[in-house]
């Protein structure tokens with residue numbers, strides 16, 4: 503059986519749709535999962551969708567993805583702007599990685615405009631809400647097809 507695409511979500515994304523809808527929209531994380539899963543199914547891909555508030559858990563999942571995933575989508579949330587550990591684990595994973603953000607981080611606070619993890623990502627999508635996750639799945643389907651793996 504083909505390996506799934508891991509879709510990892512960082513801290514506070516469990517609050518999506520429940521707080522600050524003016525910043526992050528009204529879709530819940532369950533809605534984002536459903537949208538991503540449906541697009542993946544259309545494209546013949548399986549997904550493994552997870553969220554954690556803990557940096558070390560995200561590191562463990564990225565290490566797991568090295569063995570078990572075909573590619574990785576990550577919204578590292580606040581850890582995007584702080585975590586060398588997540589960057590190190592992404593670089594060690596040697597996987598196709600797409601970084602996603604719901605909001606346009608370049609229209610926000612200066613500290614959000616730098617991502618540590620982008621150095622470990624093949625592509626970055628931001629500012630398009632849940633649509634960004636669908637686009638990431640489409641990009642992965644395309645790149646995996648082109649690489650013939």
Ligand code: CA2
Pocket residue numbers: 513514515517518519520521522526577578579580581582602603604605606607614
């Ligand atoms: O835009 C994104 O997807 C972010 O990764 C979201 C992070 C933020 O720290 C990044 O700069 C950009 C925050 C996720 C927290 O999500 C919440 C959702 C609802 C209410 C409160 C927080």
